[in-house]
Amino acid sequence: MPLTAAKSAREILTGLHDLMARRASAQAKLDHVVDLIAEAMQSEVCSIYLLRNNKLELSATHGLRKEAVHVTRLAMGEGLVGTIAAEGRILNLAEADSHPAFAYRPETGEESFHSFAGVPIVRRESAIGVLAVQHADPRRYEEVEIEALQTVAMVLSELIANSRLVDGGRTVRTDSGPVRMAGLKLVTGMARGAAVFHEPxxxxxxxxxxxxxxxxxxxxxxxxxxxxxxxxxxxxxxxxxxxxxxxxxxxxxxxxxxxxxxxxxxxxxxxxxxxxxxxxxxxxxxxxxxxxxxxxxxxxxxxxxxxxxxxxxxxxxxxxGTAAQTGLARDSVLIARNLGPAELLEYDRRRLKGVVLEEGSLTAHMTIVARAMGVPVVGRVGDIRHVASEGDTILVDGDHGTVVVRPTRALTNAFEQRMALSQKRRAEYASLKNLPSVTTDGERMTLMVNAGLAEDAAALHLAGADGIGLFRTEFQFLIAAQLPGRESQLRLYKQVLDAAGDKPVVFRTVDIGGDKALPYLTDEKDEAENPAMGWRALRLSLERTTLMKAQARALIEASKGRVLRVMFPMVSEPWEYEEARALFEEQLAWSKRAKKPVPKSIEFGAMLEVPSLAEMLDELLPRVDFLSIGTNDLTQFLFAADRADPRLAERYDWLSPAILRFLRRVVRQADAAGVPVRVCGEMGGRPLEAMALIGVGIGNFSITPAAVGPVKAMIRSLDAGAARARMEKLLAKPPRDMRKALHDWAKRHSVALG
Structure with a gap:
């Protein structure tokens, strides 16, 4: 076999260069190509399949039966060849027929060949064919051989495209009608602008x-x-x-x-x-x-x-000439397959109104930066670059994850009315910023915010919140290339505390692992089929105590002269809380001995997300200063329903009597022990759900900054005593539709639900 990928590829490329310069038919060139590759790679079979009429057709072969050429056809996704083309990936198999996608084609005579390797032939990001080699002996191909195949496939794409041997690529739509497209909500907000492509x-x-x-x-x-x-x-x-x-x-x-x-x-x-x-x-x-x-x-x-x-x-x-370099001449919506954080920062923020991506995810660096910039983003909008044309009007609804291309006047008017209503509501909520969260019968509720960035803390006063009820310390770990050191953590925590001023900040220790795995902390044994229930959060921290000790020292030193509030995530049993607290207290004692800065005092709390902890509250409550209920994880654990599974995302309602009864029991037990309870999670950020939580006895919330205004408006229109009385009756004999029953009651009593 060739010693290096470069040597084998160079040998083939030299032959291809000469071949492309010859005067010969396209088919003759393909026939020569497979012979050339087979000889250079000492391969018994080399075949080229090309996309024609949406089928992958065997177009040339060395080693298979010649009569199968232009006869054998596979659909995209069918067989090994169809799988490679559909998924754009490499297959390298010692035994081809052991793969679940294997499809036998008797006319090719390939039954005598065991090993198989295939790579996609790509043109303009789309697969236009497949290049495959086979041997009689069962073996996996070496990395250098695969590298050579990929290099040759790339050059082949030029030869094939120039010879017009395949179907044309995807074309831009030319119709002028409106197109509504659904995607993934990445950054909330609404925007209207002209389509601008990030880069040709x-x-x-x-x-x-x-x-x-x-x-x-x-x-x-x-x-x-x-x-x-x-x-x-x-x-x-x-x-x-x-x-x-x-x-x-x-x-x-x-x-x-x-x-x-x-x-x-x-x-x-x-x-x-x-x-x-x-x-x-x-x-x-x-x-x-x-x-x-x-x-x-x-x-x-x-x-x-x-x-x-x-x-x-x-x-x-x-x-x-990217759109950033040429400049945005008007209000624009940026369209890209994907976007890096640095490229986003190049754009004029006065003109950039929204971003639509074919890819993108909630954890992407670009998403974090866009959120800080206040730019709505919708991701996973497949084929947007082929549906929209430069200059088309685009409506971006980051609140619902939808995009409208070339909207009609009626659609645009309706969208602008919604935008105006949204702005009016934001102005109304902003007017409540400095007003207390007090019910009509005089009960004071506490509205705090969830945060994960230093910028979130800086915006705390703009939201009119009472503090930060959940600061997700893992965010710093998720965006770093390597494990953040104590000094790096110390700077962040001090920055957050300084920005919050005299308002309380509750730091949650790192909730990483599982579905928030870090490349620099992960090994093979960490992988699991259900990561949300796996090795994560406090379980990880108690095993890797060095990680938790560094965080404890950073939090202790950053809180110099102030009250440090810290809580531990995913506590399943009281002993886990005890171990975590003991570790913090050991670091506090060390800091005092070392004459390091220390907090005025430390308040310790636990997060109730795992239902088992509710059965041990009599043991836990005497040791905690506060209890936080994480409704996002608690719901999926109570119902055994993975919240990441789209089939279950809407199936289990937060207003289910099962959840509300569970929460009422926890609140009553905590009240009897004199321990304050706070709800952290999306449930508390929705006015109707927050009203129900008040009905079961909760008066302390930690929610997104955007939810503070709507929830405060609800609180200021609510009679808390009446809500609790109504909830008692509903939970004693639950109606078929709890959500409708609560909504109807709120409407009759003029409760502001937004």
């Missing part, structure tokens, strides 16, 4: 290099220019001093200087590719890796690398 696709015209050293010099020059741009953006980011956004940009910068990335591009040039083709080749490899990664956080790191690849490709091709 750089089409690679030449893949085979004439002079590899000249191509290498072009890449080196592009790397230098790209790094200068990243350094400039890092310096100019308008997010103040230390904070999460700077850490995001530092992580982004780390990729820009990654030697492994530049080395892989160099290796691709060594194989005979042009600078543009080498960057695209490595980018395709990154995309293939992303499809194999289940960890969403690691996928976001890959998205950052892809973002940089696009930037490098534009520089080396001399096509730097």
């Amino acid at each position: 696709r750089v089409s690679i015209e030449h893949t085979v290099a004439d002079d590899t050293e000249a191509e290498r010099a072009r890449v080196y020059s592009a790397f230098r220019r790209m790094r200068e741009q990243i350094e400039a953006m890092t310096r100019e980011a308008e997010f103040g001093t230390a904070g999460e956004h700077q850490e995001i940009l530092e992580t982004y910068k780390m990729f820009a200087y990654d030697e492994g990335w530049s080395r892989r591009i160099n290796e691709a040039i060594d194989s005979g590719l042009t600078a543009e083709a080498a960057i695209e080749r490595v980018q395709q490899r990154t995309r293939a890796r992303m499809q194999e990664i289940d960890d969403p956080l690691l996928q976001e790191r890959m998205h950052d690398l892809e973002d940089l690849s696009n930037r490098l490709l534009r520089i080396v091709s001399g096509r730097m």
